Amino acid sequence: MAALEVLTGVVAVLALLVLRGFALARARGTIVCRVRDRRGGWKSGVARYVGGELHWIPFLGLGLRPRHAIARRGLTVSSRRMLGSGEGPAGYWTVVCSADRSAASATRPVMAGPLCLAMSEDALTGFLAWLESAPPSAHLDAA
Template sequence: MTALDVLAGVSLVAALLVVRGIALARSRGTVVCRVRTGNQGWKAGVARYAGGELHWIPFFGLRLRPRHAIARRGLTVSRRRRLGTGEGPEGYWTVECSAERGALALAMSEDALTGFLAWLESAPPSAHLDAA
């Protein structure tokens, strides 16, 4: 195997990952959203609503299945604020949430935040009965 073959293979994989990311971002019903769990940094991806869950799929990866499936039942927003300079993309808002699997933060545009909060508030009345 020559160096040219290796370079061609790496370039092909990189191109496929870029095409995958663009396809995810432009898919109908998805919004660009970043997620942070624990003390880790922000991970870029897309979120889509699927019934009573918010599915988050990372831009960089091979699988098309969601890495995080955040159930609306029991999800509570503890804080929301605009991201400061150097914290993330300009104009994004962060929403700190507590869910069944623990605390997490989502970062999204103002339009996506409005949709997220509307989705959260549109839960049936019984959805919040078991929230602590």
């Protein structure tokens, strides 16, 4: 009987995690986006534009708060290219960005070092448009 209760609990938690993933992926204003970790692998999640920041939330996890906040102010794209076969998801583009750490949000953790994002071509177009739509003063202190 106890094993059945434990199994029911595990199934319920897994169902909630799956529902959380669907809710994150289907939420308005979010894009499916992967972030390269320190070991060179990709972590799946969603990104959401909130004011002058891009909030990244991983698919695996319990929280709905962003794990990383990427400030648009001082963010520059170093390179972009389509991912090769075996390098990541097929049809995705990788964007390497560098950020000015002084423009970071004081309330959320900020990613250290160069930032590598992988996203679909449509999401990349939106990301680049979001970067370019920054107010003119946003890039005065970068560099």
